[in-house]
Amino acid sequence: MTKRRRRVVIKGSSLPVLRIVVRDGDASALRKEVADTIENGRPMLAEAIAVLDLRERQAREVGAREIVDAVRDTGVRVAAVLIGDASERDLLTGLDLPVIEAQSPQQATEQPAEPDLAPAYLTRPLRSGQRFYAQGRDVVVAAPTSRGSELIADGSIYAFSSLRGRVLAGASGNASACIVASHLDAELVAVAGVYRIFEADDLKALGSGPVSVGLSLEADGSERLTLASLAPSPYMQRR
Amino acid sequence: MTRVVVVTSGKGGVGKTTTSASFASGLAMRGKKTAVVDFDIGLRNLDLILGCERRVVYDFVNVIQGDAKLSQALVRDKRNENLAILAASQTKDKDALKEEGVKAVFDELREMGFDYIVCDSPAGIEGGALMALRFADEALVVTNPEVSAVRDADRMLGIIDSKSLRAEQGLEPVKEHLVITRYVPKRANKGEMLGHADVQELLNIPILGVIPESEVVLECSNQGTPVILADGSPAARAYDDMVARFLGEERPLRFINGDASPSLWKRLFGG
Ligand SMILES: Nc1ncnc2c1ncn2[C@@H]1O[C@H](COP(=O)(O)OP(=O)(O)OP(=O)(O)O)[C@@H](O)[C@H]1O
Ligand SMILES: [Mg+2]
Numbered sequence: 001m002t003k004r005r006r007r008v009v010i011k012g013s014s015l016p017v018l019r020i021v022v023r024d025g026d027a028s029a030l031r032k033e034v035a036d037t038i039e040n041g042r043p044m045l046a047e048a049i050a051v052l053d054l055r056e057r058q059a060r061e062v063g064a065r066e067i068v069d070a071v072r073d074t075g076v077r078v079a080a081v082l083i084g085d086a087s088e089r090d091l092l093t094g095l096d097l098p099v100i101e102a103q104s105p106q107q108a109t110e111q112p113a114e115p116d117l118a119p120a121y122l123t124r125p126l127r128s129g130q131r132f133y134a135q136g137r138d139v140v141v142a143a144p145t146s147r148g149s150e151l152i153a154d155g156s157i158y159a160f161s162s163l164r165g166r167v168l169a170g171a172s173g174n175a176s177a178c179i180v181a182s183h184l185d186a187e188l189v190a191v192a193g194v195y196r197i198f199e200a201d202d203l204k205a206l207g208s209g210p211v212s213v214g215l216s217l218e219a220d221g222s223e224r225l226t227l228a229s230l231a232p233s234p235y236m237q238r239r
Numbered sequence: 240m241t242r243v244v245v246v247t248s249g250k251g252g253v254g255k256t257t258t259s260a261s262f263a264s265g266l267a268m269r270g271k272k273t274a275v276v277d278f279d280i281g282l283r284n285l286d287l288i289l290g291c292e293r294r295v296v297y298d299f300v301n302v303i304q305g306d307a308k309l310s311q312a313l314v315r316d317k318r319n320e321n322l323a324i325l326a327a328s329q330t331k332d333k334d335a336l337k338e339e340g341v342k343a344v345f346d347e348l349r350e351m352g353f354d355y356i357v358c359d360s361p362a363g364i365e366g367g368a369l370m371a372l373r374f375a376d377e378a379l380v381v382t383n384p385e386v387s388a389v390r391d392a393d394r395m396l397g398i399i400d401s402k403s404l405r406a407e408q409g410l411e412p413v414k415e416h417l418v419i420t421r422y423v424p425k426r427a428n429k430g431e432m433l434g435h436a437d438v439q440e441l442l443n444i445p446i447l448g449v450i451p452e453s454e455v456v457l458e459c460s461n462q463g464t465p466v467i468l469a470d471g472s473p474a475a476r477a478y479d480d481m482v483a484r485f486l487g488e489e490r491p492l493r494f495i496n497g498d499a500s501p502s503l504w505k506r507l508f509g510g
Contacts, residue, residue: 124400125396125443126397127396127397127398128390129397130397130401143443144443146442147393148394162440
């Protein structure tokens, strides 16, 4: 007798899930900022599922319920709400959304070390419509990626080639991940979920040479994506 | 050993059929026994471009469905006995192209001793286009110096890398060549079109040929003559170079500089 093929299987997934982090602020300003931020992120949010992260609010001037409403008003598909404090759970009862209580990343103790996997090695060009995911590791890229492609790593991305599609490092939250590329002409760049979308000419200022991308911590505790050219300055070149 | 070469693009109307006809004729002129197969079911026009439409009795689908023998359906080119054409069917039954059927026809062509099977792919990234690239050993990816055509070519390259039999079986990947057609050097130099180097940089595969935009192409297709036979015209010479390179000859790119002589201004003032 042949073995019956199992009809129900549980598997891991690498679906893009974005975290919308909302911090403190007064009600009307916050509502507008939610709308603006989401409008800017639209191309990325269009296909993604979003999780609303309310854990970084300390003052809680605006209720959790109001924020959920504001985000939903923008049309984004919210899959769950993350809260840091059980007392907020009551405010969210009656929502048809899972409410997950989890420690905020700031309180969290040492992140578990990334497993010691050798980096993935990408040697064929990544074409429009293709995706490459280096799960739980870095990736070394030795062939160009095209517009419309998606290069994702849980670790860092080191490219000895041009990166042109979407490029996402630290995809599962590693804020110390970085992207280094010998030429960057990407449509979107992200590190640990902090992302920027680029129009055709946005990256021109960085020149055609090597570029590095990483997260830097601002004075107010927020994270910012920093892009820097690694090319020698014109002065050096002249010598 | 028979080599299967697909001529493909993603985007429609970029010059696949024009290129297939000249490429197959060029191979035949160089003594290679070549069969050129039209995969554009329902929109057949390769036979028109090659000027043999009147002699098509049976087509590719007839052979696959067992209504005719391959030998009955192959039309021998009247200019070159090394070249045979297998026409597409005019009926719109696109589903007739089943993988086993195509494989059986190709196996028979191999047994008949053909050196090359050239597959003229339809536009798009489904059905007939997938079937045309399925058995490919090499691919001529045809594009125009224009952003949307290049994007589609890129997409097609990704599909070759994942959907070809070679990819699926983990064999050596399909050898990919870039063919840029309808190139107007003057406009590329002015930045109105992508330059051939830009296209190559975006797609990152070696350039096999750059075919200039030419009125001769339309005249040839009206007469049913492959462009490569239009003696002396730049498009014909560019196609001839392309075939020579494919067979391993080294030839520099021609017809990419527009007006090669320096401008009067430069000559006077040393620009
Ligand atoms: N080098 C050229 N100069 C001028 N016209 C050209 C050139 N190459 C192709 N053309 C014209 O472009 C049109 C499309 O060419 P062709 O039929 O070869 O493209 P195709 O990619 O096979 O199209 P389809 O996707 O419909 O099969 C034709 O009218 C042809 O005459
Ligand atoms: Mg065609």
